[in-house]
Amino acid sequence: HIKIPETALSECTNCHALIRPHRVCPECGFYKGVEVIEIAAT
Template sequence: MAVPKRKISKARRDKRRSSVWKLDAPAFSKCTQCGELKMPHRVCPNCGFYKGKEVIKKEA
């Protein structure tokens, strides 16, 4: 069985563990109709369009 030769310091151990829990900021893309930022692969909350088609009717 493999056994570590030296004790791993708490700082080194914590550095390794901390990278696992980092969250990424969500990616945004511009709506083709209105140019607002929206989440990719979702209906635009501003104008209601998805892939050039009106999915949700929004009043202007």
């Protein structure tokens, strides 16, 4: 049986968005409580 595995998601500790594990949050730019990238305000 061939199937596509479900993507595991974690919750960002800063903004609580759903993100892939071990990645910088694209919503707020934080990783493990540290701002890694600056996200421009819209």
